[in-house]
Every structure is written in C-alpha cells, then in structure tokens.
Amino acid sequence: MSSTPLAAVPSVHRAAPVFRGRIGRDARSGHYAVAHRYRLHLSTAGPDGLRLAVGHDVLGLGDSCPVTLLPAVPDGPGGGHAALRPLYEASAHHYTGPALAPVLSDDWSGRIVSTRAREILRDLDRFPHEGRAVLYPCGQESVIEAVEGMCDDIGEAAQRAGQAGGDPDGRAAALDVLLDTLSRLERRLAGEEYLVDDRLTAADVELWVTLVQLDTVHRCHLDASAVHRIAGHRALWAWARRLAARPAFGRHLDLDGISRRHHGRCQGLEAAGAAVQILDWATHAVGAEDASRR
Known part of the structure; x- marks a missing residue:
C-alpha cells in the first residue's frame, strides 16, 4: 500500500507555496499513476525544468503525460509565469505570490500536484511502462x-x-x-x-x-x-x-x-x-x- 499523502498540501516559502503532493502506485494514494491525467509545465531554460524535460523524455512519457513549455524568461509578476497563475489561484486560496515553474498539474481537478522537481521526477518513474528505462532502480x-x-x-x-x-x-x-x-x-x-x-x-x-x-x-x-x-x-x-x-x-x-x-x-x-x-x-x-x- 502506498503511504503517499492524499492531497497536495502547500507550505509557504518566500511568499510562494511549495506544493508537495505525490503520485502513488494505486487509487488509494489519491493521486495515482494513470495516463493522460497529469501535465508538466516547465521551462528548459532553468535547471529544474531541464532536469524534468530530460527525465520525462528518457521515460518515454510524451503521450501519457504531456508537457507545456513556458517562456525562458518569466512573464508574470514576481518572476512567475502568467500561464501558471490560474493553477496557483485554483490551488491556494487568495493566492497573490509568483506563479513559479516547474509545476505538475492534475488535469482532472485543474490544480497543482507538486512544484518539487526531484519529487516529480521520482513520481514520473512510477508511471506504468513496458520495457522502458527506470530512473530510480530498486536498491540504488x-x-x-x-x-x-x-x-x-x-x-x-x-x-x-x-x-x-x-x-x-x-x-x-x-x-x-x-x-x-x-x-x-x-x-x-x-x-x-x-x-x-x-x-x-x-x-x-x-x-x-x-x-x-x-x-x-x-x-x-x-x-x-x-x-x-x-x-x-x-x-x-x-x-x-x-x-x-x-x-x-x-x-x-x-x-x-x-x-x-x-x-x-x-x-x-x-x-x-x-x-x-x-x-x-x-x-x-x-x-x-x-x-x-x-
């Protein structure tokens, strides 16, 4: 059984919430690994976005988890991205801070799952696969x-x-x-x-x-x-x-x-x-x- 939290819980850090929802291995986790439910929003000009873009490609998730590319230079207030603001506002009540990338969103709810790049990459590695690479092999x-x-x-x-x-x-x-x-x-x-x-x-x-x-x-x-x-x-x-x-x-x-x-x-x-x-x-x-x- 997955011990993944049931929901993305934002914590405040420098005026921007950090969403740390996790994708589990089955429906009991709340966010579970299923094709066409999640979407990555990232800019490859930043290290976190580049890390996720490469890992996403290595895992062959282009069809099951689409990617929305953001501008290299943020175009929103506070160094955020204007395109991400609706997601932040839907996920954090009365949110007024910067809409930062990268983001893993849930297309079913229109809300943010996570903004933690390394945790997102670990969760992408949990998606169902047949014969593809494994970024986090067991025991390593x-x-x-x-x-x-x-x-x-x-x-x-x-x-x-x-x-x-x-x-x-x-x-x-x-x-x-x-x-x-x-x-x-x-x-x-x-x-x-x-x-x-x-x-x-x-x-x-x-x-x-x-x-x-x-x-x-x-x-x-x-x-x-x-x-x-x-x-x-x-x-x-x-x-x-x-x-x-x-x-x-x-x-x-x-x-x-x-x-x-x-x-x-x-x-x-x-x-x-x-x-x-x-x-x-x-x-x-x-x-x-x-x-x-x-």
Whole structure:
C-alpha cells in the first residue's frame, strides 16, 4: 500500500507555496499513476525544468503525460509565469505570490500536484511502462541521493566561488570544494559509461544538468584560471558531451533561453571565465540549435 499523502498540501516559502503532493502506485494514494491525467509545465531554460524535460523524455512519457513549455524568461509578476497563475489561484486560496515553474498539474481537478522537481521526477518513474528505462532502480536510491547531494554542492560552491567582492579566502575555499567534488565524480566515472549500476539513471540526469549550469551560467562569474581547472576534468566533460549527443538530452538544451534567463536574473559581474567555454554545446547537442530558436 502506498503511504503517499492524499492531497497536495502547500507550505509557504518566500511568499510562494511549495506544493508537495505525490503520485502513488494505486487509487488509494489519491493521486495515482494513470495516463493522460497529469501535465508538466516547465521551462528548459532553468535547471529544474531541464532536469524534468530530460527525465520525462528518457521515460518515454510524451503521450501519457504531456508537457507545456513556458517562456525562458518569466512573464508574470514576481518572476512567475502568467500561464501558471490560474493553477496557483485554483490551488491556494487568495493566492497573490509568483506563479513559479516547474509545476505538475492534475488535469482532472485543474490544480497543482507538486512544484518539487526531484519529487516529480521520482513520481514520473512510477508511471506504468513496458520495457522502458527506470530512473530510480530498486536498491540504488541511496547512491542516487548521494549524487544529488554532490550536485547541490557543485552549484552552491560555484556560486560562492564566483561572488564579486567579499572574502577572497572564502571564494578560494568554495573553489576547492567545487574542484574536489568534480574530482570525486570523475573518479566514479573512470572507465564507466554511467554513474550507477551500469545503466542510465536519475543520477546521470542530475549531473548532466549540473554540468550544463556550471558551463553556461556559473562559469561567467569565475576567473579564467578557475575555469581551466574545472575543464581539466576531461573524463567528466567527455561524458557530458556523449550524453548531449543523445536526443533525450540534447534536444532540450535551450542555450539562448538559458542565457536570457541568466542575464534577466543575475546581478553579479561577469568575469574572465566567461570567455573560456568548456564544451561547445551547440555542436554536440542534438537539436540544441532548433531549441534555441524557441
């Protein structure tokens, strides 16, 4: 029996509710995995949206769980999306905050199920399937969670290392954390095609999206020396390049959208590392050029 809560319960965080409904395995869960009931609303210009778009494609859920693509740069108040406002207003009484993406909605009720990207991806993995990929194979959950934590460390350390002004020692320490985490992941990938269990899992999706962010967003605020040291993890970037060539990954890579979103949100100063591209994503990513025109 599923222990999934019966309803999406919003909790308030920075004026925006976080919906954490879960999709269970049967009707007793309230939200259960059934085709054509749910819809994803996302922008692939953001890391959460890109993570979900790739995972959704890997799972082959295009017919059973449609996706509504949102603009790269939010067009609603407070950094939200105007198209999502009816869903938020239907799901939270007297809601006045930003309508943030991504969202998993229930077309039967017209309400939000969840706004938590990693939980949404886990629930999409529960949809009925025949012979398709499994992003969270049984027995590997703790390993995948460890990779998720390392990806969080990369993002946080890259942000701290690229902060203008402040404490130089703190920036140097953050860069050490970033490089150490990349080195540990590189060692894990040594001679391996995937991170976990010799097959593509959510861990690969997580790390690939993290490396995309590192090269297309965080790199812009690092000095050239730091970027060269990051690029020195050759096995890691070769792995990222191989995945980018897969349609389920590369065709969702909206390079222009990522750039516009970044410049629309970021108040930091550009550094010398902006001129040192690690990967030529537009060349290696299948369909990236078409996606950038959206």
